Amino acid sequence: FDDLLLNWLLLLTRQPAARRELVERFEHILVDEYQDTNRLQADIVDGMLGPAKNVMVVGDDAQSIYGFRGAEFANIIGFPERHPECEIFRLETNYRSTPSVLRLANASISHNHHQFAKELRAVRPEGELPALVSVPSPEGQASWVADRLLALREEGFDLEDMAVLYRNHAHSLDLQVELTRRNIPYRVRSGLRFFEQRHIKDVLAHLRFVDNPRDEMAFVRLTKLRPGFGPRLAGRLWQLVAGAEALRRICGLDSAAVGLRGAARTAFAELQLLLDDLQAPAMAAQPGEALRLVVERFYRQWARDNLENAGSRIEDLEQLALFADGHPDLNTFLAEVTLLNDLSGEDAIGGRDDEMVTLSTTHQAKGLEWRAVFIIWLSEGRFPTVRAEDEEEERRLFYVAATRARDLLFLVSPRIARDRYRVDVVLDPSRFLTELPSDVYERVTVADQRLPDALDALPTGARYRLPAFLEGPKDGEDDEETN
Helix, strand or coil, rough: CCCHHHHHHHHHHHHHHHHHHHHHCCCCCCEEEEEHCCCCHHHHHHHHHCCCEEEEECCHHHHHCCHHCCCCCCHHHHHHHHHCCCCCCCCCCEEECCCHHHHHHHHHHHCCCCCCCCEEEEEECCCCCCCCECCCHHHHHHHHHHHHHHHHCCCCCHHEEEEEEEEEEEHHHHHHHHHCCCHHHHEEECCCCCHHHHHHHHHHHHHHHHHHHCCCCHHHHHHCCCCCCCCHHHHHHHHHCCCCCCCHHHHHHHHHCCCCHHHHHHHHHHHHHHHHHHHHHHHHHHHHHHHHHHHHHHHHHHHHHHHHCHHHHHHHHHHHHHHHHHHHHHHHHHHHHHHHHCCCCCCCCCCCCCEEEEEEEHHCCCCEEEEEEEEECCEECCEEEECCHHHHHHHHHHHHHCCCEEEEEEEEEEEEECCCCCCCCEEEECHHHHHHHHHHHHEEEEHHHHHHHHHHCCCCCCCCCCCCCHCCCCCCCCCCCCC
């Protein structure tokens, strides 16, 4: 598609006769969702205009959120400068949300300096104030959201009328686990369910084989990831080592004896060392550490070399390792992962077969709406993400999330989380919450008796140590949206 656009622009700029014919053919140009256009598309629109410049673009600068995939905010905000004779019409009447939801959204976006000033006005009657919910931890966040979903359903909301939004797909792990445990059915718009993703299955294959050396599927999967190995070679290796002693045999196998050469031979030697280290008793007792070992010794670099959005996928694996830390041993962890994969939640609460809560990144939720919306992980470093280069675009993303709600809006912020070094850190609420005037929300604090008493004495912003996710991306990682 991109090459068609490029050739279109080249035609307009290098072939005057062709451009003249196109300009004469199309008297009026109309463009929708103009805030999502990139520079190439904007140049094409401008190139198609004749002397009369009959062009109308429709867009909302406050919903320009796709900078990560090339959208140029400058296109819409700079349109009056490129076309000084244009007239601006502000469509400020909102038919979706209650006045209370819109007051919060208007207050938030007002902190952006680069925008067309406007204020959404509701036609609906007044509703409940949005709730700013402070929860003790990621697990407490998931538990509270699940409780509230069930409570709302008892009050007459359908599950399909409710959505949980988050900044990055990795932020949904705890919630997916909690909903699955409670048999609350859900659909994921932001991609596959957490444990169905390729990178999750790749790393878990290493642990599954160590835990159960008879697992042929796990062995073939992890072997095929290595350079020089395909399905046939992986299958031939399995035939050589299959059985209860497969792990011991593979670690002791002479690569020359099976005809491995070059990159395949080197990769096999590294695999043998990794599997040998994963057999250590300490690894069996610390599944999170075993998972981190696979990531650091092999999968981090493999993902950078072979997968799009490697940074987001590694973040998923870091969240998985934290989840694994909560289990006493490798076998227990893998058993729960298997159970979570098998549970569907279809018989949870006696609803229709198609009745499911929606889980989605905010990017994937744009253009949609629900009666009740939960925005989770509203903490500094998570939303906004520390990797974001443009704070105003992050605020626009929060604005989009908030304006998905028709009736109820819940803004959820954990007070404590565990970083990748397994250290508990105290989180600051997102700046998008602290900058709001206090009269646009009601505050809800969820207590947790498991938190240390000394925590109450900590000043706002105090930390046991700086969260790893606030230290910025590692080399080679990115912040592109994972779909």
